[in-house]
Amino acid sequence: MELLTLVIILSLALGAGLLIQWLPQRHQPIPPYSQRAPFLGGGTPDTHAWNRYHIRYYPMTLLLIAFEMEMMFMYPWAVVFVEKGMMAVMEMGMFLAILSVGIVYAWREGVFRWQ
Amino acid sequence: MIESLASLLMVTVVLVLGPYVVAVLDRLVATPTGAMAGDVWLGPLSRAAWLLTQQANATEAPDWQAWRLSPALYLALAAVGLAVVPWSPTLIATDLVTSVVLWGSVEALATVVIFLQGWSANAVLPLIGAYRYVALGLSYILISMFVLIGVALPAESLQWTQVVTAQESLWNVIRQPLGLPLFLVVGLGLTFWGPLNLADSTDLAGGTSAEVSGPSRLAWELARAVMLVAFSAIAATAFLGGWLGPWLPGPVWVLLKTLAVLALLLWLGHRLPRVAPERCVTLMWVVLLPLSFVDLIWAGVLALWA
Numbered sequence: 001m002e003l004l005t006l007v008i009i010l011s012l013a014l015g016a017g018l019l020i021q022w023l024p025q026r027h028q029p030i031p032p033y034s035q036r037a038p039f040l041g042g043g044t045p046d047t048h049a050w051n052r053y054h055i056r057y058y059p060m061t062l063l064l065i066a067f068e069m070e071m072m073f074m075y076p077w078a079v080v081f082v083e084k085g086m087m088a089v090m091e092m093g094m095f096l097a098i099l100s101v102g103i104v105y106a107w108r109e110g111v112f113r114w115q
Numbered sequence: 116m117i118e119s120l121a122s123l124l125m126v127t128v129v130l131v132l133g134p135y136v137v138a139v140l141d142r143l144v145a146t147p148t149g150a151m152a153g154d155v156w157l158g159p160l161s162r163a164a165w166l167l168t169q170q171a172n173a174t175e176a177p178d179w180q181a182w183r184l185s186p187a188l189y190l191a192l193a194a195v196g197l198a199v200v201p202w203s204p205t206l207i208a209t210d211l212v213t214s215v216v217l218w219g220s221v222e223a224l225a226t227v228v229i230f231l232q233g234w235s236a237n238a239v240l241p242l243i244g245a246y247r248y249v250a251l252g253l254s255y256i257l258i259s260m261f262v263l264i265g266v267a268l269p270a271e272s273l274q275w276t277q278v279v280t281a282q283e284s285l286w287n288v289i290r291q292p293l294g295l296p297l298f299l300v301v302g303l304g305l306t307f308w309g310p311l312n313l314a315d316s317t318d319l320a321g322g323t324s325a326e327v328s329g330p331s332r333l334a335w336e337l338a339r340a341v342m343l344v345a346f347s348a349i350a351a352t353a354f355l356g357g358w359l360g361p362w363l364p365g366p367v368w369v370l371l372k373t374l375a376v377l378a379l380l381l382w383l384g385h386r387l388p389r390v391a392p393e394r395c396v397t398l399m400w401v402v403l404l405p406l407s408f409v410d411l412i413w414a415g416v417l418a419l420w421a
Contacts, residue, residue: 001119002208002209002210002211003209003211005119005122005123005198005208005209006195006198006208006209008123009123009126009194009195009197009198009208009209010191010194010195010198012127012130012194013130013187013190013191013193013194013195013341014187014188014190014191015187016130016187016190017186017187017188017189017190017191017334017337017338018183018184018187020167020330020333020334020337021171021183021186021187021330021331021334022183023330024167024168024329024330025171025329025330025331028170028171028329030173031170031172031173033175035173036173036174036175037174037175038174038175038236038237038238038239038240038326039238039240039320039325039326040238040239040240041240041320045239047239049237049238049239049242050242051239053242053243053246055246055247055250057249057250057253057396060250060253060254060396060400061253063400064253064256064257067257067260071260074260074264075213075216075264075273078264078267078268078271078273079267079271079272079273080271081268081271081415081418082268082269082271082418082419083271085419086419088415089412089415089416089419092411092415093412096408096411100405100408103400103401103404103405106400107397107400107401112396112397112400112401113393113396113397114250114392114393114396
């Protein structure tokens, strides 16, 4: 029942989002190619859209994955936390401390810097 | 059965009226700064009608399916967020045992959908907006997770209704003072609103939606507004005690608290300067993420002590 309501809400919103776009546009002609150049602040498109763009979040992504793995451990941990008491605090504190060293290392290596 | 239908109706009403409320509140909040011209009450409606009748833009070789799907998907994610909000102990559309995790997945998938919007136009400026958003999304998601786990600790559950019940003695906004401010940062990031509008900012001529006009633009703006409402409702549930409150019935309290968080977010959006994209990532990982660790440890120690 819970999931049925969720699926109904999901499909209602998805359908509404598509209908809002499809209904008014279904009879509109697509603009001709001369009008379809990308907007570049008045410049001409000399390069491909997938031109080199130096955003270096690959090391940051690795750091994120380390924390995401921890999250998998953390969801069940949150439920039994009060039951386990101080031991749970210590365990997670140690885990977080080790991962925090990773953040400090990544910071030193300039992972969070865009240049 | 009747409860399910009522909650379904509730979510639909919020889906339809939410964007209008966001637009009106945004104009009311912006009026003293003079940032927005036009009628407060009719302005949003006339803008929506104008967008509906406007010609839709096209680029040379866009990914049509993804381009049309991304606003609809963003709206659907926001609707899923609304579905897990408990309006009262029984009036809730989807009361899963893991509804906190479900909300977490909405936040994570939003990054994918917003990247899709910028990627599918096949133009430089939207793509840069999308790249920027991924960097922001990767940064705020962990803060959100730690703050939400902090909320789940005293409840000993990952269910939003349990999270609310655990706040009967004291709301989380007082018990975990770092929680709500950090979560508000997440909200501004999730909807790329105000200071964290890196994806659709004016320095990229509109960013991911630079090439979008007409009905698709309307769908994108609607989805963003609904996401803001869904986030406010979740924040009210997690930190402001959800349906708890004297005299008035539960759903009214949830609505009032949601509106309060919404107004605060919109006010912040107009008052705070936009964060420079190159500083934002360092700020999130080096300052705000350790603060969320502190919040979690604080919440944990307090949950054991209480």
